[in-house]
Amino acid sequence: MEDRPSYDRKLLQILRDAAGVFAEKGYHRASIRDISAATDVSLSGLYYYFSSKEELLFLIQDHCFGTLLACLEEELNRESDPAVRLRIVVRNHLRFFLDNMKEMKVLSHEADVLTGKYQNTIQDRKRAYADTVHEILGDLRPADGADLRTATFVLFGMMNWVYTWYRPERDLPVERMEEEILHLFLNGFLTSKTSSDPGGEDDIRPLEPSSIWRSG
Amino acid sequence: MEDRPSYDRKLLQILRDAAGVFAEKGYHRASIRDISAATDVSLSGLYYYFSSKEELLFLIQDHCFGTLLACLEEELNRESDPAVRLRIVVRNHLRFFLDNMKEMKVLSHEADVLTGKYQNTIQDRKRAYADTVHEILGDLRPADGADLRTATFVLFGMMNWVYTWYRPERDLPVERMEEEILHLFLNGFLTSKTSSDPGGEDDIRPLEPSSIWRSG
């Protein structure tokens, strides 16, 4: 591949603008014409930079995830203490999320619209990311009975959900949020379930069987 | 309004089937024709039960949220201890989520596609729900420095994210998940941040300024 810096720069700008449109309207509701308007590139001109709407989404997700992982690995390679490594993960994830809210919203929200090869590539990256966190949590030697898979996804849930509610002008700054989430997670994760469990275990009668939910 | 039990029953069945389609393909990608196929009701016959695609989505979300809130309030009215009340919230939310995964995925994932009056109605319900949890957390007298708003949404994040990863045949049963999440959250929430914080606070140099993220 030849070196075309102006091409690369414009492509990245398109990815950024398109991510904004996707973040606001959602992938399927956003039309290529919307993206044409947002990027100031003609409808057909866009197809010089990607070959289909799906590839555009893939490029956004892949580039976003790529830089997220690259930054993480670089930081992680310098540390071996599991507790610090987890801190790095949370910090990296949250900062990236809040600095690239639009792109990360697209990454979180449009997780399963890609198909075929595009889908596989992104899914592999996600699995690798989750495996990294899963491993760190295992190294932390958590309290007995803690389920690692559940804990991993619960942690991701805490962090990924922020795009639905976080308002920079209203909520805590990134650094405080990092502390808050890390503290919340670590204390629960490392505390034994039998000892010192707040809010008694058996002083509440069980709910009716789940069939009551089916409301039909 | 007259009493038409057969009408109501069929509408609920349509809502359920449509929720399945929306959950699988997403609201915008799913067409009324898809729903027609899933419900075995003709394209135009559907419009006897709702007046637009958006209203269909609203009916799904409203009915789903309605029963969720009704069940919760009934349970909550019988309890005053904040710790138990929180346990009820988590239990109710998770059970409902896992029993009505499709509907709840639609409720979580298609949160901001409704407009106008439809949007307001659902948003009000959500706000009321969040306020209830927010209030319970406040009654728990958390550790100093904990941010209530952040904690509330972090808790919702843990619980709402499950639709992206939970597989009934692979993961913990509902009851264990309840314990896991409640334990995780409560221990972090009620533990003071200054005392016994695992994974030292200052033994990691700060990351570079956030400008490094902007990858363009």
Add this chain to the structure above:
DNA sequence: TCCGGAACCGTACAAGCGTTCGATCGGCAA
């Protein structure tokens, strides 16, 4: 037997969609 309305259907339409195609422009090498 007739009637009215609830329940339901087949068909059509205008709008919007993603994508294609041939043409055009500007700058650089020959």
Add this chain to the structure above:
DNA sequence: TTGCCGATCGAACGCTTGTACGGTTCCGGA
């Protein structure tokens, strides 16, 4: 000047979409 090529465009095509409309079937009451 010519020729090439990366970059860009306007216009169109074929298709799907949500919805409207007029008709049809079914059934309980008069």
